[in-house]
Amino acid sequence: MNRGGGKTGAQVLVEAVAAGGVEVCFANPGTTEMPLVAALDAVPAVRPVLGLFEGVCTGAADGYARIAGKPAMTLLHLGPGFANGAANLHNARRAHSPILNVVGDHASWHLPYDAPLTSDIVSLATPVSGWVGTVGSADDMSRTTAEALTAARTPPGHGATLIVPVDFQQEAVTETHAGASPRPAPQPAPVGADVVERLAKRLSGGSRTVFLLGAQALTEPGQRAAERIAAVAGATLYSETFPATAERGGGLPGLDRLPYFPETAIKALAGARTVVLAGALEPVSYFGYEGIPSLLAPPGSVEVLAAPGDDVVQALEDLADALGAPVLTHGRAAAPDGAHLPEGPLTPGTVGRIVTALLPEGAIVSVEGGTCGYPFFTASADALRHTALTNTGGAIGQGLPAALGAAIAAPERQVIALQSDGSAQYTIQALWTMAREQTSVITLIASNRKYSILQTELTRHGASLAGPASTALTSLDDPALNWMGLAHGYGVPAERAETGGELARALRRALAAGGPRLIEMAL
């Protein structure tokens, strides 16, 4: 493979990535990535994790980045392989997750011939990447890889897509260009004292204030600082609707998320004279509905304390200090009552209570889908301390891969994927990698055999559910998915629960067993 002596371009790339602190590569490679695959043999610092479908790899890199706070690498095959991973890169972009996508391309001299697998990778990558670049020679490998990694780690975090023609992977790199040149990770920008002072003055005026917390404001220190501000300024605290990560439970403030539907979100913000953005973006309706404004906060109310890439925790602490807010002391929160759980037929509400009660300390909960997601958030302020991940960009098929990536990032923590059945199907192959890597992920499938959100939206659009087309396109019951079969197919032990008692027993068994497990919750 290396025909000129010394290191190949592929080795230089993998070494540069490793020198930059990347430890995992979620990969679904093809022919044009084979030198990189061989280089992963030569550089054991980067652990390869195989996905059977690219959306598993990109979603796992997103979940990994959210928990590890640093990028994983993905390895994807040409334009179509990248496209298969694009939906979860869209979510990662909205989560501000740092990810380094490495995409092989045809040999540079072969590209002009428009071979069958040739396509415009840049056009496919640009909408879901914060940085896109193409390696121009083997000697360019180290520099461009470092640039991509820096772009990925520039706060608040970006998807950087590095396109690497296969000839430059194979060629020998001149010795002077073969060294890795890691750069320090860029730091969040500090928020100016003037911004803090102006806000402190405005809040002292006793105006009705809502804080919308996002990004790092949803860490424990961020929430503690926000809690101090709320206590002295009488402000209301909300989490952004779909946080990338949110620390919850264990005595943290029981933050509600800003509601999903615009009518309720507008109502929640209606009385505010000031809506302070602390790591969150200005709230916008998820979809546009006729007669309802796109912007949810009252006109003129929005003040930015910190953008997602700023040092929002420090800014909140500075603001709390400027307001003279005392530091609060917190006793140990009461553990939830696991002894008196609902026994009857499962409902989304009882699922939320049971999962809340049995959640181990330090768990990670990857939530996708509304059916059980909202009831879980309602209940889980009372759970032990845990980290919640949500679907930030609305591209479905994010929950299982993100759970997988989180488990790779934190093998000592229990991961729960609380997952709707319809959305699980987009990246169902994630189950296989969970089994292969023996990750501690318990997948709870909310099995209601329909696209529930679409039936709601049809009603909102004024359509009845009576028509055959709209019934056919929103129902999943003909045939019903057999979740035991699917889990078995991918090597994940599974059982089915129809009552609260069955769910609690199944969940306890799964927690005790360790390793991957799937529980179908029949709703």
Place this chain on the structure above:
Amino acid sequence: MNRGGGKTGAQVLVEAVAAGGVEVCFANPGTTEMPLVAALDAVPAVRPVLGLFEGVCTGAADGYARIAGKPAMTLLHLGPGFANGAANLHNARRAHSPILNVVGDHASWHLPYDAPLTSDIVSLATPVSGWVGTVGSADDMSRTTAEALTAARTPPGHGATLIVPVDFQQEAVTETHAGASPRPAPQPAPVGADVVERLAKRLSGGSRTVFLLGAQALTEPGQRAAERIAAVAGATLYSETFPATAERGGGLPGLDRLPYFPETAIKALAGARTVVLAGALEPVSYFGYEGIPSLLAPPGSVEVLAAPGDDVVQALEDLADALGAPVLTHGRAAAPDGAHLPEGPLTPGTVGRIVTALLPEGAIVSVEGGTCGYPFFTASADALRHTALTNTGGAIGQGLPAALGAAIAAPERQVIALQSDGSAQYTIQALWTMAREQTSVITLIASNRKYSILQTELTRHGASLAGPASTALTSLDDPALNWMGLAHGYGVPAERAETGGELARALRRALAAGGPRLIEMAL
């Protein structure tokens, strides 16, 4: 939904599509497509078929177009939904399949607010579409839909992607703009008499000639005309390596495909003074390998009789006439011998012979993956008349959806998906739609528990297989996929065959049973 009286934009779109002859919509819709879903209730001429993942929908539309010779509609949700379908649209583009992709977008007035699901759909769509357009108003719906449909049907066939903001789907259309204005499908361009004459003169000179047949040249009339030419001009006939559709067996010429690896393809063409392209593109190496040219035909040898969008059948017949080639008569071909089939452990070779022997007249065989694909092509010249579909663009995950679409296009024909295990995983959800629609698709999984092609390519790149990373990234045996479980999970009856005898019995049972079925072939 319709707040102005009269028809909505969505109804006008679906009526325009139906008036243009579109009968099927492969759909995975979301919130921004709900008015179109409701409109499908109002216009029963377009049959909705639900896929659990967008790649199933686009691959099915490709398979449908190849067999029906006309476009299906797909219905996809915003940028991420489109991206999930892009890989199979890449294949469809290389197959020249006419497809009309309809993608909902946010309300036009909501787009500037960059809501979570907003993305640059045009950038995602352009690399895999021959035409991309956005509807500019409800009154623009009929005209733009007709334009998109015309673009899709312009020979040789294109993917046309029509982006439709949801407000224009909902709004009432002014009556003067509400009518469908179907245009006749554009016809293939005739090949000029001068081209035919020039080639006839060149071939009469007794030069060593190879014909490379593609597109419509692989229909029965195309092959019969090519056979006449070959008989008088001593020419060799090849099929392009990855035809969209090829009629085979039942006494048609036993066309070899131009070999996949460039060394062998170059050898096959080496002696030719003239390489005539008849509906095929100039042959190019699939991947670029150091020291091997990208162009496979000898320099200066290539002559174009007909491009893929030209009337290649007429051109071949004209050329045969110009050469004075007699019309050949063909007796009925002998039926293959189904009585003496290999009984022992399965190999790719015995799979090819057994499938060939048992293939019913008029079957459609969707082939994806090299393991059993090449041996089947070697054997199947002796099969009864059938149509083969191959993966034209190399984006894997095409075989099962294409089989599904073919079965929807031709419910009276038996469809076989001859499918490698690794590539089946990218769009495994196709099994569910096969069960839901009770299609006659028998899926034969070549289960060798590895990415065999990648292990070959690693060796070509000079890497050994010994490393842990390259082993991990090319093996599928830890855990082995349980195909019985997966098929059961999606509602498809399944069995497993380890010997030739078991495969023959299982295939006979499946053919007799009708409906979907999966057979794991343990290799």
